Amino acid sequence: MTDDVRWLSPDQLEAWLDLAALMIRLPAALESQLQRDADLSQFEYFVLAHLSESPGREVRMSELAAMSNGSLSRLSHVVSRLERKGWVLRRPSAEDGRATMTWLTDAGLAKIVASAPGHVERVRDLVVDALTPEQLEALGAACRVVLDRIDARDGESCAGRPGPRPAGRSRGCGDEA
Amino acid sequence: MTDDVRWLSPDQLEAWLDLAALMIRLPAALESQLQRDADLSQFEYFVLAHLSESPGREVRMSELAAMSNGSLSRLSHVVSRLERKGWVLRRPSAEDGRATMTWLTDAGLAKIVASAPGHVERVRDLVVDALTPEQLEALGAACRVVLDRIDARDGESCAGRPGPRPAGRSRGCGDEA
DNA sequence: TAGCGTCAGTTGAAGCATCAAGTCCACATC
DNA sequence: GATGTGGACTTGATGCTTCAACTGACGCTA
Numbered sequence: 001m002t003d004d005v006r007w008l009s010p011d012q013l014e015a016w017l018d019l020a021a022l023m024i025r026l027p028a029a030l031e032s033q034l035q036r037d038a039d040l041s042q043f044e045y046f047v048l049a050h051l052s053e054s055p056g057r058e059v060r061m062s063e064l065a066a067m068s069n070g071s072l073s074r075l076s077h078v079v080s081r082l083e084r085k086g087w088v089l090r091r092p093s094a095e096d097g098r099a100t101m102t103w104l105t106d107a108g109l110a111k112i113v114a115s116a117p118g119h120v121e122r123v124r125d126l127v128v129d130a131l132t133p134e135q136l137e138a139l140g141a142a143c144r145v146v147l148d149r150i151d152a153r154d155g156e157s158c159a160g161r162p163g164p165r166p167a168g169r170s171r172g173c174g175d176e177a
Numbered sequence: 178m179t180d181d182v183r184w185l186s187p188d189q190l191e192a193w194l195d196l197a198a199l200m201i202r203l204p205a206a207l208e209s210q211l212q213r214d215a216d217l218s219q220f221e222y223f224v225l226a227h228l229s230e231s232p233g234r235e236v237r238m239s240e241l242a243a244m245s246n247g248s249l250s251r252l253s254h255v256v257s258r259l260e261r262k263g264w265v266l267r268r269p270s271a272e273d274g275r276a277t278m279t280w281l282t283d284a285g286l287a288k289i290v291a292s293a294p295g296h297v298e299r300v301r302d303l304v305v306d307a308l309t310p311e312q313l314e315a316l317g318a319a320c321r322v323v324l325d326r327i328d329a330r331d332g333e334s335c336a337g338r339p340g341p342r343p344a345g346r347s348r349g350c351g352d353e354a
Numbered sequence: 355t356a357g358c359g360t361c362a363g364t365t366g367a368a369g370c371a372t373c374a375a376g377t378c379c380a381c382a383t384c
Numbered sequence: 385g386a387t388g389t390g391g392a393c394t395t396g397a398t399g400c401t402t403c404a405a406c407t408g409a410c411g412c413t414a
Contacts, residue, residue, distance in 0.1 A: 005294040012305050015317030019304065020223075022320040023200050024246040029327045041370085046197075062392065069201040074371060076394055081370095098379045098392045117182040127196065128189050130326045135319050140192030142308055142316040143199040149307045150206045218400085239362065251401060253364055258400095275362045275409045 026126065033122045038115035043070060044078060045119060048087065048112040051104040058103045060093065087111055203303065210299045215292035220247060221255060222296060225264065225289040228281040235280045237270065264288055 008016060027042060034040045040048075046068045051057055059067070065075040079102055082088045087108030093099035104112075128136060185193060204219060211217045217225075223245045228234055236244075242252040256279055259265045264285030270276035281289075305313060 005297060006301065007297060008300070008305060011310075012313065015313045015320075016300060016305060018317045018320040018324065021246050021324055023204050025327055026323060027200050029330070043370095060392090069198050071372075072393060073373080073395090077371080080394090096380075096392085100393060120182060120184060123185070123193060124183065126326050126330070127323055128185060128193060130322050131319055133188075135315070135322070136189065136192045138312070138315040139319040140195045142312050143192075143195040145307050145312070146203060146304055147195065147198055149303050150202055153206070153303070220400095237362090248402075249363065250365090250403080254400075257364090273362085273410075277363060 029126060030119070030122060034115070034119055037118045038111075040111075040115060043068060043074070044082065045112070045115065047075070047078060047082065048104065048108055049116065051088065051102065052109055052112045056103075057109065058101050061100045061102060064102060082108070206303060207296070207299060211292070211296060214295045215288075217288075217292060218255075220245060220251070221259065222289070222292065224252070224255060224259065225281065225285055226293065228265065228279065229286055229289045233280075234286065235278050238277045238279060241279060259285070 031042050034042060034045055038045070047064060050064060050067045051059055061075060061079070062072060065072045068075065070078075079088060079090065083090060087105055089103045089105055091101050091103065093101050131139065208219050211219060211222055215222070224241060227241060227244045228236055238252060238256070239249060242249045245252065247255075256265060256267065260267060264282055266280045266282055267277055268280065270278050308316065
């Protein structure tokens with residue numbers, strides 16, 4: 001019954017297992033640094049970082065969710081926590097009454113400015129400086145291919161049936177750098 | 178005060194952001210397939226899969242935790258759940274009274290046999306078949322470099338002070354394939 | 355064989371993510 | 385201008401992960 005399955009070759013399996021291990025252990029390794037030094041989760045760090053780089057230090061919730069690769073629900077909870085700590089503020093959008101804008105306070109900016117160097121140092125240590133420029137470029141390219149594939153599949157399931165998409169971003173943010 | 182930080186170059190930043198996005202979205206994409214088709218988390222899948230491939234369908238808890246890239250505590254909770262569903266059994270080890278052996282039941286074997294094809298198909302679709310063999314190999318190689326770096330850092334913090342290590346596996350399981 | 359440090363695993367509490375409603379607003383249609 | 389549909393969040397409940405004790409078992413030393 002399950003015999004026309006195309007199992008992975010040994011080489012493919014090894015590469016896949018290494019990637020799977022990386023997806024579990026690298027986030028954990030980064031989280032532990034952030035948690036220890038800044039008492040932030042990686043998601044919280046992303047949110048603050050994206051806010052700090054946005055014009056007016058202000059971004060729409062839905063946009064922020066897409067940038068941070070998270071669901072709107074998750075972001076809402078996180079922003080509530082960040083708000084409680086005084087790092088962000090919420091206000092309704094002037095243009096669109098449905099939208100909520102999140103604004104980074106001075107305290108929030110100070111927080112991310114203080115936390116960024118340690119985090120970048122860790123990213124350098126574990127990833128960027130560990131690889132040759134060619135390896136890093138190849139890694140990034142492979143990631144983009146897979147991400148595009150994920151987006152394509154999300155889009156398909158969206159067209160196929162009316163069910164909700166996970167976080168549905170259009171991967172149109174290639175303008176970061 | 179924070180001015181001797183070596184920030185990332187645009188190229189480095191782009192590669193890093195793509196990797197960061199991948200680490201969040203690929204696990205989610207795989208989980209959703211497993212959840213929908215098999216009602217399993219990826220971690221549960223890993224546990225069952227490792228058990229099914231082990232001699233006697235039986236593995237020590239601590240060994241299983243290392244193979245699955247998870248903490249012993251997490252594994253213990255998960256095994257409790259799997260036990261409740263009748264897919265695994267626990268028994269004390271004969272050789273070492275401290276150790277607990279986890280054994281995959283027939284029902285558990287049937288479960289993983291039924292779930293594997295769909296999961297492998299998804300991994301193929303999103304990753305293995307999306308990349309050229311060279312890209313996949315390069316991706317795997319980059320992952321190994323980073324994983325080794327993470328292990329090295331874990332080891333350092335272990336030598337430096339007596340505190341507990343995260344999940345401390347020795348990355349000595351390169352014999353999977 | 356008693357004592358001590360360590361290892362292996364379990365457990366309960368606390369925190370975070372996910373899921374399913376629910377609310378409010380905008381826009382199109384009649 | 386009333387109605388309906390869909391978008392943009394928010395909220396509460398549920399479940400999983402993590403963290404910090406805690407329990408026993410092993411092995412060494414005396």
